[in-house]
Amino acid sequence: MAPARGLQEAGVGASARRFTWEEIGLRTGRGHPQQERWLVIDRKVYDISQFYRRHPGGSRVISSYAGQDATDPFEAFHIDKKLVKKYMSSLLIGELEPDQPSFEPSKNKLLTEDFQELRTTVERMGLFNPSHLFFFLLLLHILLLDAAGWFVLWFFGTSFVPFLTAAVLLTIAQSQAGFLQHDLGHLSVFSSTKWNHLVHEFVMSHLKGLSAHWWSLHHSQHHAKPNCFHKDPDISMHPFLFALGKILSVELGLKKKKFMPYNYQHKYFFFTMPLLVVPVFQVYSLYFIFQRKLWRELAWTLTYFIRFFLFFEPLLGVKGVLGLLLLLNVAESILFTWISQMNHIPMHIDYDNNMDWFSTQLQATCNVHQSLFNDWFTGHLNFQIEHHLFPRMPRHNYWKAAPLVKSLCAKHGIEYQSKPLLSGFADILHSLKDSGELWLDAYLHGSGVQGMVWACGDH
Known part of the structure; x- marks a missing residue:
């Protein structure tokens, strides 16, 4: 034509x-x-x-x-x-x-053409076709974990050991529900956008008490420009809590910005993000629902709290239920933060340099080694590279796409990072420590690593 x-x-x-x-x-x-x-x-x-x-x-x-x-x-x-x-x-x-x-x-023409050919290949291989049985079993195991948490308290009583056991089961259920809503939010469970949205509301609002619409708007921004300052909301805590990435940390130091003692951020990280993320999400999500007048989501969210109180108030009383809710939010927050950030915080963080899609995603993400436990524990987000390259791909197909992505990386001399789970957690702290030291050096001495002074220019 x-x-x-x-x-x-x-x-x-x-x-x-x-x-x-x-x-x-x-x-x-x-x-x-x-x-x-x-x-x-x-x-x-x-x-x-x-x-x-x-x-x-x-x-x-x-x-x-x-x-x-x-x-x-x-x-x-x-x-x-x-x-x-x-x-x-x-x-x-x-x-x-x-x-x-x-x-x-600014974009790598040959790499972009090769990636578009790769995307066509994985489509022809059927890797965007979801297994409804897989996702049904995921939902079933979440409901069983939820029910098991209640059963432990009902059958064994509310002493310390049963209470702790129930809290662990319920926290895992919430974490796994978070991964399932993530699948639905990415339209990777059904071939119909409408059905993905409807079931997403059920899982996110009824099983977790959060707004599905708010999550989709927030998370899509992250995927569009991951680790890009001013465009990725997941690094919006910079610079109020953390100095993230080498370039932005040096820039903060040279500008004499000190909202926090960033050279200690690898230590206070334990008491900030992991403890606060989900509780803050819970409050802001309710605000978002009222602000946007999302009455259907409000109804679903209310059923989450009503169901929780109906099941656990007879066993724990009102104060006990409120305490359990807070404990679950904090415990899930710890899991969510460590799992979600091990793939991003240790990676390159910068302003948007308008790179090609493949390069943008690869410099901002890394993988954690595959195993049955890692796949389940992280909701297959150990395949963060494949997920970011193909956000609509059902998670059970990431492992099939991974060899093709590795081959493309090798062809173009791009590092495909994959590490053990515990190394991924440790790298969060290592990267925070390194960027904090860069900030302190620039703050005290007006110096920084070579090639980063440009970061103080206009962006």
Whole structure:
């Protein structure tokens, strides 16, 4: 199909406009007089200036690619791409000039082409097809763990050992429910977006008491630009709690910023994030539900607390139930933080340098060695590399994609990091200690590692 004809069928007309990457790069929504936001998908140029606030996946997700090529993230996040492009036709304003490359100069052309070929290969292998039996058994084992926690207290009483046993079972149930909602939020359990969303609400709101909509908006931003400061909300605690990454830590020091004694962050980490993340999520999630008037999610969330009180109040009393709720939140927070951060905090953290999709994900993620325990304990997030490259892929297929990803890494000289589980945990502390020392050196002496002083410039 000729370019002019393709645009004409899309509703742009025969006299379609042509653009250069330089023109598109100015439309980021920042600094441009009209605050325009443009992006490119398959060489087509879309103006999202008015649409981005209505984007179903969240305004920040799509805005993070304003002024850039968004072909690979578009492919990664959407199930029915033909339907989505149909609705996008009203945003189409033109295409790249014929002499313009398909990829921006900052991106590795050969690597991008090889990754797109890899994505086609895994699709043909059926690795995006979910096993409903697998996910049904996951849900069943979560419900059984939940029921076992109650049964222990009912049958053995509420003395210390039964109470501790029940708390462990319930914490594991909550952790595993968190991994299942993660699958549903990534649209990897059903082939229908609608069914993924409906069951996601049930698991997230009824089994965990949190907002599914809030989680999806938050987590999609992380996947769009992982470990990119100002774009990844998972590193938004920088610099209020932690100095993360070498570049940002030196920048903080050179600017004489000291919100916390970062040279001790590897020690106070134990008393901050692991203890506070889930309890804070619980409070903010309720605020989000009321703010967005998500009444169906509110109803599901209330059933979580009602069910919990109905089952455990006769055994523990009101104070005991509240104490158990707090204990479960804190215990799950510890599991969630260590499991989720072992793949990211030790990796490269920087501003958005508009790299290709494959490089962006590989520099921000690492794996933990495969084993039956590691797969179950981490909800298959030990395959963080494969998950970030293919966020819609059902987790039971990561191990099949891993050899292909390793081969592509080897071809292009990119390190494919995989480590033991305990090493992953230890690396969180090692990286916090290293970045804290870099901050202190820059703060006291105005120095930093070679090549990082540029970080104090404008970004």
